[in-house]
Amino acid sequence: MEIVVKSLSKKYSNFLALDDVSFAISGKKCVGYLGPNGAGKTTTLKLLTHLLFPTKGDAEINGYSVTKEYTKALKHVGALVENPNFYPYLTPRELLSQICHLREINKRDIDHVLELVGMDEWKNKKVGKFSKGMKQRIALAVALIGNPDILILDEPTTGMDPQGMAEVRQLIKKLKKEHLIFMSSHLLSEVQDVCDEVIMLNRGKMLLHDKITVINRKFVDKVVIVEFADTIDKAKFPESRYIKEIEMIDEHRIRISISGGLDAQAEVLKSLISAGYRVVSYKPESIAIERAYMKLIGGDGNE
Amino acid sequence: MNEFQKMLVIFRYQFRNYIRGKRILIMFLITFLMALILGLVMIFSVDTSALSSLEFAKMWLAPISFLTVLAAIFFAGDAISGEFHTGTAYYLLPNPVRRESIFFGKYLASFLAALIGIGLYWCVSFGAILYLYGTIKIEILESLGLNVLYLASIIALTYFFSSLFKNSTVSIVMTFIIYLFVFSIVDSIAVFSGFEPWYSITYASQVITLVLTPNYQHIVKISRGKMVFYSFQPYIWEGVVIMVAYLIISTVISLLLFVRKEVT
Numbered sequence: 001m002e003i004v005v006k007s008l009s010k011k012y013s014n015f016l017a018l019d020d021v022s023f024a025i026s027g028k029k030c031v032g033y034l035g036p037n038g039a040g041k042t043t044t045l046k047l048l049t050h051l052l053f054p055t056k057g058d059a060e061i062n063g064y065s066v067t068k069e070y071t072k073a074l075k076h077v078g079a080l081v082e083n084p085n086f087y088p089y090l091t092p093r094e095l096l097s098q099i100c101h102l103r104e105i106n107k108r109d110i111d112h113v114l115e116l117v118g119m120d121e122w123k124n125k126k127v128g129k130f131s132k133g134m135k136q137r138i139a140l141a142v143a144l145i146g147n148p149d150i151l152i153l154d155e156p157t158t159g160m161d162p163q164g165m166a167e168v169r170q171l172i173k174k175l176k177k178e179h180l181i182f183m184s185s186h187l188l189s190e191v192q193d194v195c196d197e198v199i200m201l202n203r204g205k206m207l208l209h210d211k212i213t214v215i216n217r218k219f220v221d222k223v224v225i226v227e228f229a230d231t232i233d234k235a236k237f238p239e240s241r242y243i244k245e246i247e248m249i250d251e252h253r254i255r256i257s258i259s260g261g262l263d264a265q266a267e268v269l270k271s272l273i274s275a276g277y278r279v280v281s282y283k284p285e286s287i288a289i290e291r292a293y294m295k296l297i298g299g300d301g302n303e
Numbered sequence: 304m305n306e307f308q309k310m311l312v313i314f315r316y317q318f319r320n321y322i323r324g325k326r327i328l329i330m331f332l333i334t335f336l337m338a339l340i341l342g343l344v345m346i347f348s349v350d351t352s353a354l355s356s357l358e359f360a361k362m363w364l365a366p367i368s369f370l371t372v373l374a375a376i377f378f379a380g381d382a383i384s385g386e387f388h389t390g391t392a393y394y395l396l397p398n399p400v401r402r403e404s405i406f407f408g409k410y411l412a413s414f415l416a417a418l419i420g421i422g423l424y425w426c427v428s429f430g431a432i433l434y435l436y437g438t439i440k441i442e443i444l445e446s447l448g449l450n451v452l453y454l455a456s457i458i459a460l461t462y463f464f465s466s467l468f469k470n471s472t473v474s475i476v477m478t479f480i481i482y483l484f485v486f487s488i489v490d491s492i493a494v495f496s497g498f499e500p501w502y503s504i505t506y507a508s509q510v511i512t513l514v515l516t517p518n519y520q521h522i523v524k525i526s527r528g529k530m531v532f533y534s535f536q537p538y539i540w541e542g543v544v545i546m547v548a549y550l551i552i553s554t555v556i557s558l559l560l561f562v563r564k565e566v567t
Contacts (some may be wrong), residue, residue: 012567046565046566049396050396050397051392051393051396051397051565051566052566052567053565070399071399071400071401072399074398074399075399079397081393081397082390082393083390083393084390084391084393084394085389085390085391085393085394086391086394087316087317087391088320088324089319089320089321089323089324090316090319090320090323095316095394098312098313098315098316099398101309101312102304102313102398102399102400103398103399126323139393139394142394152397
C-alpha cells in the first residue's frame, strides 16, 4: 500500500492551487495533511481520487497512475472527499450495496460498517432527510466498505458532534494498524492525536514531511504547565539552572519557562519530585505540531 | 465485473432513485390530466365514429411531443449537472469504474424512467383505440417506435445541456427554455424563409404523428398577396435521420464533456 505523488501541480485559470508537490507514503500508518484554507489540501485529495486532473505531474496509487489507469489505482482505495451527498431516495444500505458492486466486494460487511459508523439504526431509511453529520457518517461508511488498503479522508470529522468526532478518531487509530490512511485536517490536535506522519502545505507548496515523533523533538516547547495535587508556594520552589521563569496560574498550577530541550524538561520534573511535590501533570503548553505549524505557516497569515 | 456490468449497476440504482422520487408522480399526474382533458374534448366535440383509427390516433397523440420533452427535462435535465451541483459526484466518481460506464448507466436510467412517464399516455391511447376500433394498426406501432427514438435523442440532447452546466437548476431552466421557445422560434423561421429546418429535432419529431397520415405534402406553399409562407413536414426517413444524428452527436459530445469534467 503506497501513494506516490510526483511533481503534482494544479492550476485553475490564473491561480496555482498546487505547485510541484512530491511525496511518497507507504505502509500501515496515518499521514496527516495539514494546511490553512486554500493551501491545496483538498485539491491534492481530489487529484488522487480522479475528481480533478493535474496540470502537471502525476500520482500513483499502488503503482498505478491516477490519471492513466484510474480504475486500477482506485480499486483498493476508500475515499471521503469534501462533503459528499447521496441520491435522496436510496437508503444507506442501498448506497453501500452499489459501492460493493462497483468495487466487486462482498455485501456481507454492509451491516458491520454501518454499525461501525453508528448508522445501523438508519440503514433502511432514505438518506434525503439525513442531517449533515449523518451524511458524513454514511460517507465514512462508503470509504470503509470492503476494508480497502488505502483510505483517503478529507477532514473526516467535519460536521460531527463532539462524540462523533471522538468516535471517528478512535476508529482511525484502530484502522491505521491495518491500512494506509492519508487524512487532511486543519485540527492540529486531531493530527497530533491520530497521525504518525505529517505533511504540511501552504499556498500550494509542500513545507514539511516528517514523523510526528521527529516533529515533537524538533519543535520542543520551552514552556511547560505543571499541575500539583496540593496547593503550592512559588517562593519555596527548588532552584534549577534550567528554570528561566515561574508564573503562578492558580494555587495548583504553574507555568515554567525552561532553557533547554527535552533533557532540561526532564531535569526540572526530577527536581520537583525530589523536592517532595506531588505532580499530577507535566505537559508542554502547546503541542509540537502547533508550534511547527505556527513557525512554518503562521507568519504567512491564514486565509 | 466488466465495465458493461458496472454500467448496469449504475443504471439499476439510478433508476431506483428516479422511480421513488416525486418527479415520476408529477409526470404521471401531468400525463393523466392531459389524457383526461383530451378525452373529454373528444367525447364532447369530436364525432369519433366519423374518424378512422389513424385519424383518431393522430388527434389523440397531438401532445405526445410535448410530453416527451417534459419527460426528458424531468429525468435528464439535471442528470449530469446535478452530480456536480448536489455533491453526489463525491460519492460516485472516486470508484474503480470508468466515467463512460457511469454516463451510459445514468442515460439508460433516465431513458427508462422517461419512457415509463410517457408510457402511461400510450397505454391510455392503446386502450382508447382498442375500445373504439377493436384493433391497433401497424402505423400506430410505428408511431410508438418513432416516439421512442425521439425520446432517446431528446434525452441525449438534454444530457448535452446538462453536461454544459454545473448548476442543476440552471441546466433544467435553460433546457426548458431551449426546447419550448428557442426550437419553436427556429422552426417558425422556415415559415418565412422557405428553408427547410432539417437541423431542428422538434421539426423531426413531427414524424411521430405524420406516420399516421397516409399521404401528406412535404412542402406546402401559401401565397397571401406578395407574402409567401411555407409549411414543411419532414419525410419519415428524414425525421429518423435527424433524430439518429441528434442521438449520436449529442451522446458523443456530452460523454466527452462528462469524462473531462472536474469536480471543483
